[in-house]
Amino acid sequence: MPALDDLRVLDLTRVLGGPYCTMLLADLGADVVKIEPPGGDFVRDTPPFHQDDDSFGGYFQSVNRGKRSLELDFTDEADRADFLSLVEEADVVVENYRVGTMEKFDLEYERLAAINPQLVYASMRGFGDPRTGPSPKQHEPAFDLVAQALGGVMHLTGQEDSPPTKVGFGVGDIFTGTLHAVNILAALHYRERTGVGQYVDTAMYDAMVSLAERTVYQYSYTGEVPKRQGNSHPTLYPYNAYEATDGYVVIAALGDRHWHALCEAMDRPGWIVEYPSAQDRLESRDELHAEITAWVAERTVDDVTDTLSPAVPCGPVQTIEDIYESEHIRCREMLVEAPLANGEETVTIAGTPIKMTKTPPRPNGRAPLLDEHRDELLDDPEDPIERIRMDGRSSHVGLSDGGSNDD
Known part of the structure; x- marks a missing residue:
């Protein structure tokens, strides 16, 4: 029995940080419904694509595995009503729109909480939400590069005589998404004790300052701005x-x-x-x-x-080629095979680093086609999440482990 198999998450997020957060929840067994705008998450069209299947690229496959998809247009009254019907039975709503976007559709936290007081509503933005603390930057857009720059990560990354350098991977998105999952799970624990949901918020700028915590205390203790030192450490050697x-x-x-x-x-x-x-x-x-x-x-x-x-x-x-050949990676199931949406081939994606003895998480199937699960979500009277809650068994189909097929 997966640890979160009695939870339904309505996932309105796009790109990387939000989908990575909800991917973690899906790996842990939650029923994650990816609610996409008309045309879908634009990352669907981001390469690389498999030669046998161009349904969506590897970027989308990697962080949206194990989710179900429903396409809704929030400018349409009927689609908003469908969304609210899902909110009634949902445990979590996750979104990463700019401040005020959900208010435009009359779908803000306060409206949803009135419908479902046990709902955990989780926003992930560049600069947070006024509900948890105001910021003069809250109406500005933000991506990983911006968050790394503002949060001090770029200033400290790179060789001493080189320009500021971003971390090679999207830590502004992924670290924030990981903290956001912790935020959600803490709110669910509080709800378990009180029966009351709440609004939770994780900002990318805040997360990068937390990630660069060493610079905060260094500046406080010494009054000096830490400098780039390449691969060395300011206070330890070798x-x-x-x-x-x-x-x-x-x-x-x-x-x-x-x-x-x-x-x-x-x-x-x-x-x-x-x-x-x-x-x-x-x-x-x-x-x-x-x-x-x-x-x-x-x-x-x-x-x-x-x-x-x-x-x-x-x-x-x-290199990643070395990682594919690593015995540790094979033993720890950190490479898993995901089927293509169309065709018999599989592609390799990163496994989950979260390991548990009683309820081991694992990626649960490929990423969904756009609107693939409309009928079962809106029309099926015997909803899978209700069956899960009745008998305690997950209906997800897992992925195979190991493998070294090229993406």
């Missing part, structure tokens, strides 16, 4: 990436035990006495860095990791 003959390897010998093991592996026993404390090593980071860099440069990545592991925390800088 903690960096080093170039080997065939790639890069990271070494993080932070504790004394790790440091002693590194000195012995490098045949530098004198360093143990010469640099006995973390502060000593930090103050001498330049000369130590030159020595460690030279030592690694003469070896392959495998030579370095075989010599240091497991006594010293280290690892290769892997």
Whole structure:
């Protein structure tokens, strides 16, 4: 029995952050109904596409797996009525529109809560909602790049002599989406104890400041603005990436035990006495860095990791091709196969990092075609979520694990 298989989530989100949040809930067993505007979530048309099926691209498949789709036009009175009929029995509504958008359709939180007082209404925006705290920026749009820039993440990312650099993946979306799922689950726990729903809100700007928490206390303690340091750490050493003959390897010998093991592996026993404390090593980071860099440069990545592991925390800088070949990834089921909407092929998508012993989550089927589930959601008198609540069993079909097919 999946942990959330008695919950229905009405998902009005688009693009990445909101869909990633509701994907986590779907992986945990919730019945997530993706309510899409006319034409659908525009990410459906974002490449790459599989050569045998252009129903939607890999971007949409990855973060919308296991959901059902219903196309509704909120400018249409009948469609708004259909939405409200779903709200009556829903547990959660999630949306990531700009402030005031739902009010334009008379579908704001207060209206929905009057219909269903147990509803958890969760908004995810760039700059939050006035209900949880006003901001002069709340009517501005925001995407991942904007959130990373404003929240201090870009300022601290990159080499010291390079321009500010965004994190390669959409952490402004994905980290916010993850926090939003936590927000929703906390509100559901409160509802379980009180019988009362509430409005919850997670802002991308806020989430990036939380992600960059180190800069907050550094500035408070020192009065200095932290600078970019590439792959190194401002207060710890050794903690960096080093170039080997065939790639890069990271070494993080932070504790004394790790440091002693590194000195012995490098045949530098004198360093143990010469640099006995973390502060000593930090103050001498330049000369130590030159020595460690030279030592690694003469070896392959495998030579370095075989010599240091497991006594010293280290690892290769892997490509996605390396990850596909990783035994750890296979054992942990972090690559799963999703069927195409049309055709017999499957594609590989990321599995779930959330692991549980009693109610293990797993991606539940492919992403939906636009409006694929209209009949069962609006016309079927024996709704699957009601059957779930009656007998405690999920009706989802799971994905296969492992696999290494090309997307």
